[in-house]
Amino acid sequence: MHLQDVGPDPQSFNAHEATTENTNYRTVAWTGKYLQVTLVSIPVGASIGLEVHPDTDQFLRLEAGHGQAVMGDAKDHLTFQQDVEAGWAILVPAGRWHDVRNTGDTPMQVLSVYAPSHHAQGIIQETAEAAEADEASGRDEAPSWTVQPK
Numbered sequence: 150m151h152l153q154d155v156g157p158d159p160q161s162f163n164a165h166e167a168t169t170e171n172t173n174y175r176t177v178a179w180t181g182k183y184l185q186v187t188l189v190s191i192p193v194g195a196s197i198g199l200e201v202h203p204d205t206d207q208f209l210r211l212e213a214g215h216g217q218a219v220m221g222d223a224k225d226h227l228t229f230q231q232d233v234e235a236g237w238a239i240l241v242p243a244g245r246w247h248d249v250r251n252t253g254d255t256p257m258q259v260l261s262v263y264a265p266s267h268h269a270q271g272i273i274q275e276t277a278e279a280a281e282a283d284e285a286s287g288r289d290e291a292p293s294w295t296v297q298p299k
Contacts, residue, residue: 150162150163150166150167150170152167152176152178152188153271154177154178154179154180154270154271155179156180156270156292156294157180157181157294160178160179162178164212164260165212167188168188168210168258168259168260169212169213169258171189171190172190172256173188173190173273174189174190174191174274174275174276174277174279174280175187175189175268175272175273175274175280176188176189176273176274177268177269177270177271177272177273180268180271180291180292180295181266181295182266182294182295182296183265183266183295183296184263184265184266185262185263185264185265185266185267185268185291185295186261186262187260187261187262187263187268188259188260188261189209189258189259189260189261190256190257190258190259191214191249191250191251191256191257192251193253193255193256195251195277196248196249196250196251197248197259197277198248198277199224199246199247199248200246200247201224201244201245201246201247202241202243202244202263202267203243203244204243204244204265204297204298205243205263205265205267206240206241206243206264207241207247207261207263208238208239208241208261208262209238209239209240209249209259209260209261209262210236210237210238210259210260210261211234211235211236211237211238211239211257211258211259212235212258212259213235213255213256213257213258214234214251214255214256214257214258214259215232215234215235215251215252215257216233216234216249216250216251216252217230217231217233217249217250217252218230218231218233218239218247218248218249219231219247219248219249219250220245220247220248221245221246222245222246223246224246226246227246232252233249234253265291265295265296265297265298266291266292266295266297267291268289268290268291269283269288269290269291270292272289274289
């Protein structure tokens, strides 16, 4: 399925099909003024990486695979742990340290919604390393027309 981020214009697509067909670590599917939809593929044995978004709530839905979601108030105090699989949703409050680990034997396919937008419009990052490099270089920043926290 070919998917193009049309920015804040109306968009519609088969979310399950797009997510399960995505082989990139991260593909930004749609960027709105207040939220963003990304498709994520987590390889076997890998994770999204322990992270925190101080001003960003996040919704993740597993479309394929098995894993474990962990969260906590501090990176060394992850008090929430839940095994998850296709069909499960993970809700991450702003300011909560979190990680999603692929514990299965196939890639984990995840649809992720950020509010506010977090990534560059339409950016595609084939690997987690490419995503980190884009973030470090400033290439992966939310568009200026999105509403961001003060």
